[in-house]
Structures are given as C-alpha cells and as structure tokens.
Amino acid sequence: xxxxxxxxxxxxxxxxxxxxxxxxxxxxxxxxxxxxxxxxxxxxxxxxxxxxxxxxxxxxxxxxxxxxxxxxxxxxxxxxxxxxxxxxxxxxxxxxxxxxxxxxxxxxxxxxxx
Amino acid sequence: xxxxxxxxxxxxxxxxxxxxxxxxxxxxxxxxxxxxxxxxxxxxxxxxxxxxxxxxxxxxxxxxxxxxxxxxxxxxxxxxxxxxxxxxxxxxxxxxxxxxxxxxxxxxxxxx
Numbered sequence: 001x002x003x004x005x006x007x008x009x010x011x012x013x014x015x016x017x018x019x020x021x022x023x024x025x026x027x028x029x030x031x032x033x034x035x036x037x038x039x040x041x042x043x044x045x046x047x048x049x050x051x052x053x054x055x056x057x058x059x060x061x062x063x064x065x066x067x068x069x070x071x072x073x074x075x076x077x078x079x080x081x082x083x084x085x086x087x088x089x090x091x092x093x094x095x096x097x098x099x100x101x102x103x104x105x106x107x108x109x110x111x112x113x114x
Numbered sequence: 115x116x117x118x119x120x121x122x123x124x125x126x127x128x129x130x131x132x133x134x135x136x137x138x139x140x141x142x143x144x145x146x147x148x149x150x151x152x153x154x155x156x157x158x159x160x161x162x163x164x165x166x167x168x169x170x171x172x173x174x175x176x177x178x179x180x181x182x183x184x185x186x187x188x189x190x191x192x193x194x195x196x197x198x199x200x201x202x203x204x205x206x207x208x209x210x211x212x213x214x215x216x217x218x219x220x221x222x223x224x225x226x
Contacts, residue, residue, distance in 0.1 A: 043216045056213050090157055099208030100146040105157035
C-alpha cells in the first residue's frame with residue numbers, strides 16, 4: 001500500500017461528458033502528480049502541484065485541468081471527453097516539489113469512454 | 115532535455131534464470147535514477163533509487179541496479195527470477211528543477 005488513494009477506481013462515461021478524478025496523497029507529501037497511461041502513448045506526465053500551487057506542466061490538454069486543495073488532496077477534471085481519452089489515470093505524490101524525490105503511486109482510475 | 119530509453123520492449127526469461135533490464139539516460143548533470151514496477155491493473159511501485167554514493171544500489175524484492183556514469187546506464191538486475199516478477203518495469207530520471215521522466219517500459223514475462 002503506497003498510501004496514495006485514488007477514487008473512483010473505474011469510470012465509464014460517454015463522449016462529450018465531464019468527469020472528476022480525485023487523489024489523496026500520502027500523509028506528509030506536499031506534491032501531487034497526475035499521469036495518463038495508455039497503450040499507444042505509454043506513461044505521460046500531465047501536471048504537478050506543490051503545496052497548492054501548480055509546479056510543472058506536461059502534456060496536458062486544454063480540456064483537462066487540475067487543482068490541489070488546502071488539505072492537499074487533488075482533483076483532475078476532464079471535459080468534452082473523447083474516445084481517445086480512455087486510459088488509466090494515475091496520481092502520485094512525493095514529499096517535496098523537485099523530481100529528485102521518489103514518487104509514490106496510487107492504483108489509478110480506469111476511464112472508459114463509450 | 116533529459117530522456118530515458120529502455121531498449122527492450124519485451125523480455126522473456128525462465129523462472130530461476132538471471133535478469134538484466136537495460137536503461138540509458140540522457141542528462142546534463144548527474145541525475146537521480148529510479149526503477150519502478152507495475153503489475154497488471156496496479157499502480158507503479160518503487161523498486162529502488164540512486165541519488166549518490168555507492169553505484170550499486172539494493173532495492174526491494176531482491177532487485178539491484180548499477181549506475182555507470184561512463185555508459186549513462188542504470189541497469190536493473192536480479193540473480194534469480196520468480197514467476198511473480200512478471201510485470202512492466204519502468205526506469206525514470208529526475209533532478210532539481212526538472213520534470214520526472216519515465217522510460218517507455220520493459221515488459222517481463224516469466225516461463226515456468
């Protein structure tokens with residue numbers, strides 16, 4: 001058990017819809033990272049938050065947004081969903097904001113777009 | 115920009131055989147290096163990390179990795195593979211002020 005909690009585990013929705021994925025980091029971790037994993041793209045870094053502020057941005061689409069709340073949990077919002085958004089979405093957390101620290105991953109949310 | 119390559123997409127070994135998974139990185143300075151394992155339907159689990167010091171690092175589940183600066187490599191090894199080691203393995207690199215970068219992964223199959 002990594003200590004990182006992601007909900008829901010599975011999500012099935014239709015094109016054009018909007019969903020919210022939730023992540024609670026390990027106790028004491030200030031950084032939260034979001035990743036998308038698909039068969040054709042591999043593991044893609046989306047965005048990082050550190051202590052409530054956006055810290056780094058990766059390959060995140062404009063239809064996607066995230067935030068980190070004062071209690072350090074984070075949400076990833078995906079809107080105007082397309083078939084290609086079907087993937088596993090992982091949240092990871094680390095103690096500090098720099099990537100010299102190991103990240104601890106949740107079990108992911110599997111998003112299926114019908 | 116930093117990058118990580120894992121030359122082997124898929125490796126198959128027999129149970130009890132030794133294993134070496136290759137990882138090469140491109141980085142301007144000494145990076146922080148990590149190996150993760152992902153079992154089917156699971157998240158990534160940290161196996162081991164290298165920050166500095168001894169270039170041979172020990173991890174969980176009997177894995178070890180060796181940092182070779184001259185070859186820009188950080189290969190993962192295990193002397194005797196168990197069937198439960200079948201999974202996807204990711205090498206990753208990071209450092210101050212840089213994004214974490216994962217390699218494409220190597221899928222390990224274990225024959226009985």
